[in-house]
Amino acid sequence: MTHLGRREALRLVIAPLALGALGAFRERPRPAAPLRVLVVGGHPDDPESGCGGTIARYVDAGHAVVVLYLTRGEAGIEGRTHDEAARIRTAEAERACTLLGASPRFAGQVDGDTRVDAAAYAAVRALFDDVRPDVVLTQWPVDTHRDHRAASLLAYDAWLRTGRRAALGYYEVLTGDQTQLFRPTDYVDITSVAPRKRDAVFAHASQRPAEWYPAHERMARFRGMEHQCELAEAFARHDGGPALPLPA
Numbered sequence: 001m002t003h004l005g006r007r008e009a010l011r012l013v014i015a016p017l018a019l020g021a022l023g024a025f026r027e028r029p030r031p032a033a034p035l036r037v038l039v040v041g042g043h044p045d046d047p048e049s050g051c052g053g054t055i056a057r058y059v060d061a062g063h064a065v066v067v068l069y070l071t072r073g074e075a076g077i078e079g080r081t082h083d084e085a086a087r088i089r090t091a092e093a094e095r096a097c098t099l100l101g102a103s104p105r106f107a108g109q110v111d112g113d114t115r116v117d118a119a120a121y122a123a124v125r126a127l128f129d130d131v132r133p134d135v136v137l138t139q140w141p142v143d144t145h146r147d148h149r150a151a152s153l154l155a156y157d158a159w160l161r162t163g164r165r166a167a168l169g170y171y172e173v174l175t176g177d178q179t180q181l182f183r184p185t186d187y188v189d190i191t192s193v194a195p196r197k198r199d200a201v202f203a204h205a206s207q208r209p210a211e212w213y214p215a216h217e218r219m220a221r222f223r224g225m226e227h228q229c230e231l232a233e234a235f236a237r238h239d240g241g242p243a244l245p246l247p248a
């Protein structure tokens with residue numbers, strides 16, 4: 001039987017414990033000042049396809065992410081009533097958020113019939129007051145889809161009305177087809193979390209993501225070229241608030 005010296009015993013016992021602790025730290029660190037990140041989108045699948053990688057990276061760094069869907073995608077499944085589609089797409093959004101580690105919220109508007117009026121401004125403002133975000137990521141306002149424009153304008157207004165306390169950035173979706181005139185100022189390397197982003201997007205099975213996700217993958221590759229990495233998501237920073245603290 002071998003008698004272990006004190007140093008050897010320490011190496012065998014303490015080192016694995018330390019490594020285990022390091023592993024836990026790597027899984028979900030606890031930043032000194034965790035951020036509250038609010039991601040706003042018109043429909044279930046917009047936040048995931050536009051910045052799902054960045055959401056995953058925020059969560060992995062120990063920050064809290066709330067995803068606010070303006071609608072439940074009521075008009076988004078052919079042959080289904082609004083109620084049926086909303087039920088299916090709400091479940092898909094919840095599953096996508098679980099995969100990313102985010103919390104879903106719904107603003108109560110209806111897909112294809114979104115409103116930008118006093119009541120809508122007040123409703124989104126109330127959600128901002130409740131979440132009290134440090135960072136807001138919303139859709140770029142010049143977009144071929146009305147609901148995307150509505151989501152962007154409502155979030156922008158709430159940002160203004162809450163005194164520009166949060167950092168504000170815009171994300172893109174299907175640039176060229178939907179997002180127009182987008183010029184990025186900031187990038188997030190999503191190479192390490194790309195499979196998780198893909199899974200979150202594919203949680204929206206009713207939207208047949210296999211037909212359009214390849215375009216998002218091409219976008220991520222192109223943004224990666226601009227950012228000198230393999231895959232990236234791009235953002236347009238809104239000046240006038242705090243600096244945009246994106247995952248490094």
Ligand SMILES: [Zn+2]
Nearest residue numbers: 042043046148
């Ligand atoms: Zn959409």
